[in-house]
Amino acid sequence: MEHFALGHWLLVLAYLTSVVGCALGLACAVQARHAASPRHRMRWLVLAAISIGGVGIWLMHFVAMLGFSTPGMPVRYDVFRTVLSAILSVSSVFAGLVVVGGRAKFGWWRLALGGVITGLAVNLMHYTGMSALRVKGDFGYEGGLVALSVVIAVVAATAALWFAVFLDRLSLRLLAGFVMGAAVTGMHYTGMAAIRMNMNMNAPDPAGVEVFSFLFPVFVLAAIAMAVPLCAVLMAPPIKPEAPAAVPAEKAVTV
Structure with a gap:
């Protein structure tokens, strides 16, 4: 079993794919809070879910799986489960973003719940996508690495959402894309390391x-999935900073 049959450059490409999709999606999430x-x-939020779930998570997984092989034996994929994994990824990310990005007011519980939902969406997509894998034999997972x-x-999805949604500096929002890209890529290869094949x-x-x-067709759809949110x-219009709360004038003291 090999994970880099086409070379380690595929790891870099997969990571950058995830960074672009996640950064673009988080930019859409910021716009949602000020809608x-x-x-x-x-x-x-729909555009954000398509960018993060469809490109940042699912396409990253697809790119990384280009390097997966079982030397001397064929590897095939079930089309239905592959498509299902993409749908689950986008819909699950949307649910997480609705929780954390659907309100303009900060809330720690929303951030925590949104991070859990979005992080679990990454795992849901990965293991659903892996259920589409067909090889000469069978495979399972080591529980510790899955956990x-x-x-x-x-953890990384929660940190990325906090950087992107609740901080105002553009540099930190861009950093959020790299953090979430690291989460998606790190989760993928950790999950792949958990595979035990027979x-x-x-x-x-x-x-x-x-x-x-x-x-x-996958890359054509991915191009569309990135082009629409990017144009949007x-x-x-630029996001205007929130005006500070008005301070009531002091009442005149009557002598």
Whole structure:
């Protein structure tokens, strides 16, 4: 079993893919908090979920799996479960963002709950996507590393949401993209390290499709998933800083 059959450059590409998707999605989440109406807020959160869940998480997983192989034996994927993993990723991230980014007022409980939901969305996508894997044999997971992958995703996702949504400096929002990208990538390879495969040379070739057979449509959809939120963010008016609360004038003292 190999994770870098095409070279370690794929790790860098997967990480940068996640950073771009997460940073763009978190920028949309910031816009959602300052939206003029609930309808506009939901639109921004949908764009954020597509960017983070579809590109930052699912596409990163897809890119990383290009380097997965079982030398001398075929690897196939179930298309339905692969598509299902993308849908679950986007919808789960949306749920987390609604909790943490759907209000303009800060709340620690919203941040914690949103971080847990978003972090678990990373794990949900990964292990659902891995259930689509078909090899000559079967495989399971080491429980300790699976638990570690969950912790990595939840902690880093919570930190990224805090950086992006509750701090005003652009540099910290960009840093949030790198933090969340590290969470997604670190969770992926921790989850892959947890795999324990039992290969069987005498087993029939697995059913399904090769990963490269749907490479083109995936990247076309990914380009659209990034282009729409990017255009929306670039065309959005600049966020105005919140005006400080008015201080009531002191009443005149009557002598």
